Amino acid sequence: MEEKTTIENPTEDVESSNTVVDIKGLKKSFGNKHVLQNINLTLAKGENLVVLGKSGTGKSVLIKCMMRLIQPDEGEIEVLDKNILELKEHELNDMRKCIGFLFQSAALYDSMTVGENLEFPLRGEKDVSVEETNKRVLEALQNVGLEDSIHKMPSELSGGMRKRIGLARTMMLKPQIMLYDEPTTGLDPITSKEISKLILEVQKKYNTSSIIITHDMECARITANRIVILKEGEVAMEGTYEELKKSEDEWVRSFFE
Amino acid sequence: MVDTIDKEKNKETKDAQTICEVVNNREGYTLTSFFADMGALATFTLRFFKEAFRPPYEFNEFLRQCYLIGFKSLGLVGITGFIMGLVLTIQSRPTLAVFGAEAWLPAMVAISIVREIGPVITAVICAGKVGSSIGAELASMKVTEQIDAMEVSGINPFNYIVVTRVLACTFMIPLLTIFADAIGLLGGFAGVNIKGDTSFSLYFLQVFNSLDFIDLFPALIKSFFFGQAVGIIGCYKGYNCNQGTEGVGKAANSAVVMASLSIFVIDMIAVQITSFFM
Numbered sequence: 314m315e316e317k318t319t320i321e322n323p324t325e326d327v328e329s330s331n332t333v334v335d336i337k338g339l340k341k342s343f344g345n346k347h348v349l350q351n352i353n354l355t356l357a358k359g360e361n362l363v364v365l366g367k368s369g370t371g372k373s374v375l376i377k378c379m380m381r382l383i384q385p386d387e388g389e390i391e392v393l394d395k396n397i398l399e400l401k402e403h404e405l406n407d408m409r410k411c412i413g414f415l416f417q418s419a420a421l422y423d424s425m426t427v428g429e430n431l432e433f434p435l436r437g438e439k440d441v442s443v444e445e446t447n448k449r450v451l452e453a454l455q456n457v458g459l460e461d462s463i464h465k466m467p468s469e470l471s472g473g474m475r476k477r478i479g480l481a482r483t484m485m486l487k488p489q490i491m492l493y494d495e496p497t498t499g500l501d502p503i504t505s506k507e508i509s510k511l512i513l514e515v516q517k518k519y520n521t522s523s524i525i526i527t528h529d530m531e532c533a534r535i536t537a538n539r540i541v542i543l544k545e546g547e548v549a550m551e552g553t554y555e556e557l558k559k560s561e562d563e564w565v566r567s568f569f570e
Numbered sequence: 571m572v573d574t575i576d577k578e579k580n581k582e583t584k585d586a587q588t589i590c591e592v593v594n595n596r597e598g599y600t601l602t603s604f605f606a607d608m609g610a611l612a613t614f615t616l617r618f619f620k621e622a623f624r625p626p627y628e629f630n631e632f633l634r635q636c637y638l639i640g641f642k643s644l645g646l647v648g649i650t651g652f653i654m655g656l657v658l659t660i661q662s663r664p665t666l667a668v669f670g671a672e673a674w675l676p677a678m679v680a681i682s683i684v685r686e687i688g689p690v691i692t693a694v695i696c697a698g699k700v701g702s703s704i705g706a707e708l709a710s711m712k713v714t715e716q717i718d719a720m721e722v723s724g725i726n727p728f729n730y731i732v733v734t735r736v737l738a739c740t741f742m743i744p745l746l747t748i749f750a751d752a753i754g755l756l757g758g759f760a761g762v763n764i765k766g767d768t769s770f771s772l773y774f775l776q777v778f779n780s781l782d783f784i785d786l787f788p789a790l791i792k793s794f795f796f797g798q799a800v801g802i803i804g805c806y807k808g809y810n811c812n813q814g815t816e817g818v819g820k821a822a823n824s825a826v827v828m829a830s831l832s833i834f835v836i837d838m839i840a841v842q843i844t845s846f847f848m
Contacts, residue, residue, distance in 0.1 A: 380722050406724040420719035434723035437626065
């Protein structure tokens with residue numbers, strides 16, 4: 314029996330007419346391996362889009378292409394009405410500040426304390442004072458319920474805490490779009506649920522649009538407005554959680570069993 | 571014009587990625603992959619010189635790296651320098667004694683240490699200690715996506731991580747060399763007095779009388795190049811690590827091997843150039 318979550322249905326706030334991400338004909342190969350073959354995707358303002366798929370289908374490559382951490386072979390990626398593949402370096406850096414990216418491993422800087430980790434994204438912002446930085450650090454830590462950890466080193470944190478701090482760090486620049494790379498991987502079911510709820514809270518508080526890469530169906534159920542399933546480098550199926558769960562395609566249903 | 575520069579830069583980045591893929595995907599180290607490796611290293615070095623003059627200048631991180639690379643290596647460099655001076659003196663004495671030239675011992679030790687042993691031994695020690703540490707640190711940052719995390723925050727990781735470390739190596743290794751030379755000469759003084767009786771002032775008078783500017787200056791110049799080689803190779807190996815945790819060990823190992831080898835190659839070239847002017 315599926316446990317009912319107390320979080321409201323996130324589909325209510327989606328402004329589907331306002332597209333913030335538009336991906337057309339995206340292709341990426343590594344040697345002879347064609348990871349992304351022809352990806353077409355859109356993300357509406359305020360929407361949470363979950364991307365599902367077997368390991369190796371290019372889910373992480375997809376969002377790394379969106380940040381231009383990986384250069385795609387073909388296709389177009391429009392983020393906030395700008396083709397991200399044609400941006401100059403300083404424009405790309407400005408664009409990246411509008412997009413938050415939570416890495417699978419949280420990617421906290423080992424040599425810095427939690428507080429320094431959170432301050433780091435603000436070092437390039439000339440108009441942010443020290444007081445404002447400290448205020449934002451404290452606020453970000455309060456958002457994830459870890460204000461006591463400000464002086465801790467990343468090695469002193471548990472997996473769930475690292476993910477929360479990673480999320481807090483991405484929120485420092487108040488991005489409009491959030492990309493989550495398997496946010497609940499390696500966590501116990503209770504912590505996974507807490508992270509999923511946190512994703513929704515962040516979306517509501519900062520009015521972000523999100524793409525969530527996950528294998529965790531509970532996370533997908535809690536967070537998704539819409540789900541996209543990748544198969545062999547292409548979008549195989551698209552719909553809401555309930556629609557896909559009732560799909561006639563046995564392969565699609567196998568994700569929900 | 572700016573568009574063209576940016577397009578060229580994108581192409582350069584893509585080419586560098588392709589070269590690194592060739593290097594990392596190789597099965598066995600072939601001649602092709604050796605040249606690919608050298609090409610990628612040259613591109614990396616070129617990028618260092620471009621980024622070093624571009625703001626923002628990460629001065630605090632540079633100072634932190636100077637402390638880690640310079641101050642934290644003082645003990646090791648000092649002990650090694652002292653032992654080298656002591657051993658060199660003890661080993662040389664019997665040969666000089668055969669010719670009745672024991673009085674030349676301080677001069678011989680001074681010239682050997684200042685011209686060759688001090689810079690080379692310091693650089694090789696730093697290749698082992700600093701080069702491996704930079705290689706492993708950057709490789710581990712790469713595999714745990716910390717470098718990507720900097721990039722997605724709109725911060726240039728090359729400027730913050732690579733430029734600061736290479737500059738710190740370039741400035742700290744010559745200073746460590748001067749320190750090692752001084753301690754090595756003290757070791758030589760201890761070695762001279764094991765079987766003899768030379769006063770401190772007489773020993774150092776003989777040392778400084780034997781040394782010319784031409785002995786010290788080329789040695790310091792080449793130690794700048796040693797420092798740069800240690801920094802660039804350590805950073806290059808770590809920054810381009812792509813094989814998970816196994817790659818961290820490989821990056822540290824190959825950083826030490828390649829940096830040590832390059833120190834001897836630079837030394838050989840430096841000796842040829844110096845002898846041309848002497």
